[in-house]
Amino acid sequence: MSNTPDTDNAVRAFADGHRAAFLAELSEWLRIPSVSADPARAEDVRRGARWLRDHLAATGFPVTEIWDTPGAPAVFAEWPSGDPDALTVLVYGHHDVQPADRADGWRTDPFEPVIEDGRLYARGAADDKGQVLFHTLGIRAHLAVTGRSAPAVNLKLLIEGEEESGSPHFPELVRAHAERLGCDTVIVSDTGMWSEDTPTVCTGMRGLVECQIDLHGPGQDIHSGSFGGAVPNPATEAARLAAALHDDDRKVAIPGFYDGVVEPTDHERELFAELPFDEAGWLRTAHSRAALGEAGYSTLERIWARPTAEVNGIAGGYQGPGGKTIVPSAAQLKLSFRLVAGQEVEKVQSAVRDWAAALIPAGIHHEITYWGATRPCLTPLDHPALQSVVRAMGRAFGQKILFTREGGSGPAADLQDILGAPVLFLGISVPSDGWHAPNEKVELGLLMKGAETAAHLWAELAEKGRE
Template sequence: MDIREFVEANAAEFAAALQEWLAIPSVSADPARHGDVRRSAEWLAAYLGKTGFPVADVWETAGLPAVYAHWPADGEDAPHVLVYGHHDVQPAELADGWDYEPFEPAERDGKIYGRGASDDKGQVLFHALGVRACLAASGATAPPVSITMLIEGEEESGSPNFAGLLTDRRDRLRPDVIVVSDTTMWAADVPSICTGTRGLVDAEITLTGPSHDLHSGSFGGGVPNPLHALAALLAGLHDADGRVTLPGFYDDVIPLSDAERDLLARLPFGEREWLTGAGDSGATYGEAGYTTLERIWARPTAEVNGVWGGHTGPGPKTIIPGQAHAKVSFRLVAAQEPAAVITSLREYIKTFTPNGLVATVTAGHGVRPCRSPIDSPAVAATRRAMERAFGREVLFTREGGSGPEADLAGILGAPLAFLAVGLDADRIHAPNEYVDLSRLLRGAEAAAYLWGELAAGAGTDPW
């Protein structure tokens, strides 16, 4: 039996197991569901043990548990591949606009419905099926590469304890390649590989002037107005070409290569349809000289998320407010560092805040960006595996969101490759999440091919 035949023959069992797992409401953001997150980890460890992993354990963290499973190859020189995903899910309640109970999963018309079906339980589980298919096709008792699955339980809450777990367990993990299955493809008929995710850092800016609100008739025009000054500072974050004006902001940005720009341009992107999905926005906007996809995937940004201060109630109140506030955030691309961007923001605010006002910048938690070069051996092997599974050319994308991938690569010192079959259309993080079962099966098939592709290249390719 070849790989595809095995995957198809075991599709029903796979779908049933996934629905059993989806019924566990592992919402990490809800303290009332933390017991369910633990149940989810225990379920996965037990399932991976039943499917053949010699080691399948629940790993404790300072917060919610992760799952560790390991299946060694027969040969000591075989590459070690770590598969990353997460078993926690976004909050979901019927009252949020769901057409069905989010934790009562069901299969209808070839689709599996339920919170976590695509993000990320379905994409975690296809790896277990892929390992079994690889072994069934080869007749071996161990995979051609050593496989570790590390599935965290706090990704949807910002992975607050994941870096600590990686650091504590680094000597035991030590992968040669990291495979991430927590992203999306371009479309069901346009398979693609993500080659990078943007980082993120946020901050709150406060300008303080007088010790209390002042009468604008008595003091207007005589003392600096914090709201006026803040509006000017925020407007000055971009120049006329949409470029961020913070000092040194672009110094560490790795630009897109000509090959990467060409591959992004080959994606079937329709601007009008994209604008409709962007809240019926009236026009595209951003840094001059770049396409919309390049801007949202491969260029850094500065956004104003909220502004407040002074009088906002009904009717007039003619005052000079004592304070003005704003929340801003920055999406980062390789190789920008969140701390460096905050330092740059503070320098900008200090330079342009008028005399008589005191500026305070409070930074939030930063997430570093990550990047996988399209010509890296790990990405090339993943592309070959996906092309075998889907029977067509696989293109490249990036993602604008942020996750723990940079911590994985940085702490464990291994390159990243993204193998995922989710779609934005799966309604991840939204009501009525679902996934097409046939796509998950192609994911399992691609994973099964990937182990052989990585093993075959181990003797010549420096991971």
């Protein structure tokens, strides 16, 4: 049986036929309040991990394990294809959830799933339990429809338990198990699509460099009448640095910052432009009154495909009511940079270091502190594995699949970097799902489409997914 309309119908029929049982299983899992940020819920997080391990074993995975970390455990499962030439795919998701309290504005108990108008409401419904679980329904459909006893690819799952707490032990975990996690492709199911009507595949995430620059001027606050205008002021110099981040075209003005940047292709920009983007609506989501960014790029290009520099915090001198006529002793800048493919964390850090040193005048001492950086990841539109995801989604949705990127940064890049495999994103959540917010939900229709996509994906990848 190949990739024909018959297959598509058979997969759909299988998913629909098992929908009720699948939702009952998902609801059972959602009832476990696996809030990783809450120490009092640590046992619930472990219980959620055991539930998933048992569920994967019941699905048929011959290998299911709980991997401990210094924090919450991850769940690993493996199902070899049996074919020595088969592609190996690793699915990433997480079994922990954000905190949720009825008093935050939930209409129903966040840990007592409710189905209403084709939606399932519960903490974790979309982020990420629903999106992890559609894979098991998908695998069952894949096996049932193809008649196989094992997936067409060597399938591995790594479902971590600390994503909502910043994944503090994740890189370490991946490094420690790098050999067993080895794969040709990573599929991340912890993202979303453009909208219910516009199915999309995300092709990359931006990287992140964060730093703090501390500037030290006078040994103590000094009188601005007696000394101001004749000695350097660290608040002024912090401001001059922050202002020098961008030129008048709002391009980042740090020498070398754009070195190696992979520009979005004309084709990708055309496809971005096909998205039904409503800037006024987007501005409402941004709680902002106007768009402003790098000249020559659209808003979507600015947040997805272009590197940026942002002032996250600035502080220096007197901040209380009224005035205080001082030259302050010190000031502080907190900056973050979003990186795109082609930029290297270390090169950006070094460029920022050189830029600051060149601008800060004699008499001001400064230190730069960097912390936890993340590399960007991007899969080209013509990458065979990405095309497989697009075809699998196209068969499930019966529509043209467009492309997005993710402006934020995430642990997916660790998988790319440590395992050396391209990261693809298969997510069926939509912006209205309310991640991290009260009344989180998932669209049941999209959950089924996710399962169908997953069912098609292994065959698509097996057939044409190799680079």
